[in-house]
Amino acid sequence: MNQPSLPHALYRADQARALDRAACLQPELSGRELMERAARAAQRLVAARWPQARRICVLVGGGNNGGDGYALARLLRRAGREVRVLSLVAPERLRHEAAEACRDWRAVGGAIEPWRGGLPEDAELLVDALLGIGLERPLREHWAEAVRALNAHPAPVLALDLPTGLHADRGAVLGEVVRASATISFIVLKQGLLTGVGPGCCGRLHWDSLGVAEGLLTAAPVSARRIDWASQCACLGVRRRDAHKGQCGHVLVIGGAPGMSGAARLAGEAALRAGAGLVTIATHPTHAALLNLTRPELMVRGVEHGGDLGSLLARADLVAIGPGLGRDAWGRGLWQRVLECRLPLVVDADALNLLAEQPLRRDDWVLTPHPGEAGRLLGCGTAAVEADRFAALAALRQKYGGVLVLKGAGTLVGGADETPPAVCSDGNPGMATAGAGDVLTGVVAALIGQGMDAGEAARAGVCLHAAAGDRAARAGERGMIAGDIIEAVRALADGRENHHA
CATH class of the missing domain: 3.40.1190.20 (Ribokinase)
Structure with a gap:
């Protein structure tokens, strides 16, 4: 059963993206600030759920989800954890906020290792920051390989925003899907997290509004509503x-x-x-x-x-x-x-x-x-x-x-x-x-x-x-x-x- 503090409003991916853009127009907010807030929310969850995990491996992709991963890696390193970042997208291909987060990770001495088909055996926590809510086609090649590696590793997996391979709207598997121990969804809950294979893939579901104004969220149309007893x-x-x-x-x-x-x-x-x-x-x-x-x-x-x-x-x-x-x-x-x-x-x-x-x-x-x-x-x-x-x-x-x-x-x-x-x-x-x-x-x-x-x-x-x-x-x-x-x-x-x- 999911925690009772989850919101009742659910959204499709296109609605979530529109809210993200609207939030960036609010005073003192920007895409980069939202990324930092997402990283801080994920760090708090890591500290609460896995305080003893010293060796953490973060898998990053090329969009904002990857940017969240770079930002989280930097905060975890600052907190004294041993962090390895494995990237499926060359850093020079990153754009906008994700590129800034990557530069900040490197600025604190963080290394970026290209994905070579395996995960460190001694990792005590894995972070899925590969792909976000925009996935529409089945995963192929090294993306599918990375998901299989995450699922085969004995360490718990934290998914940022959405487990990679899960369709945000339909709650269906797109070729392969990460079976996370926990998922933290940012700003709004995506409807696919709560039905179909979603509940089995996201593990314990957490949510953080990232401080987006409640009025902005309540004014937006919803696609579905979560109910519980x-x-x-x-x-x-x-x-x-x-x-x-x-x-x-x-x-x-x-x-x-x-x-x-x-x-x-x-x-x-x-x-x-x-x-x-x-x-x-x-x-x-x-x-x-x-x-x-x-x-x-x-x-x-x-x-x-x-x-x-x-x-x-x-x-x-x-x-x-x-x-x-x-x-x-x-x-x-x-x-x-x-x-x-x-x-x-x-x-x-x-x-x-x-x-x-x-x-x-x-x-x-x-x-x-x-x-x-x-x-x-x-x-x-x-x-x-x-x-x-x-x-x-x-x-x-x-x-x-x-x-x-x-x-x-x-x-x-x-x-x-x-x-x-x-x-x-x-x-x-x-x-x-x-x-x-x-x-x-x-x-x-x-x-x-x-x-x-x-x-x-x-x-x-x-x-x-x-x-x-x-x-x-x-x-x-x-x-x-x-x-x-x-x-x-x-x-x-x-x-x-x-x-x-």
């Missing part, structure tokens, strides 16, 4: 003392074909733990009598076909459909019947696969695809979705309407309006486990049932689910199961705890 928990508030179950939503979960009853059960229990007043599960008759043996609070009905759903739909406030639904005649019949009702829908799993076969638009649903399901909904492969998650989210919104939740590292949420998409910064890789998506379905449905609109419920539900995963991960990420996430949902969804946090 700390920013969303107030949506729940504290439950009224005179509340009753009829005011907290009746969720109808539809799913659980033979052999897949657990998915519906997980969604139903998660809905209860997230505060739903009533939960009914409509499932296949072969296991209906067994589904709630250890959770009697769930009401369970066996249904043979879509026609059996009439009375259940009449009593429900909304429907969550898809967990364990299957794509045989039974599941298809239930899906077609649900499409005839006008209740709000949360659509997941096989319901999404059935939707992909016969696409349609609605404004009253929340779709929660993982990248594979998103690819089927868009008629492309999973790799195409992951190559540009923001573009995939926009295409899903355009084609299917409603609210879209594109799951994965840095889950994206796109509302029904034209507001910037949201990126969840909570969560951890332990949540890559069977049934975690079913839990999210139940959580989002429960929040809609308690009165949130679909977009608000999707944003809060994604963050509640992710934060519950982080709480469950205190016992270890590897081996976490979906039930562990459900157990953590209850404590976080309690408005009293959030109110006093």
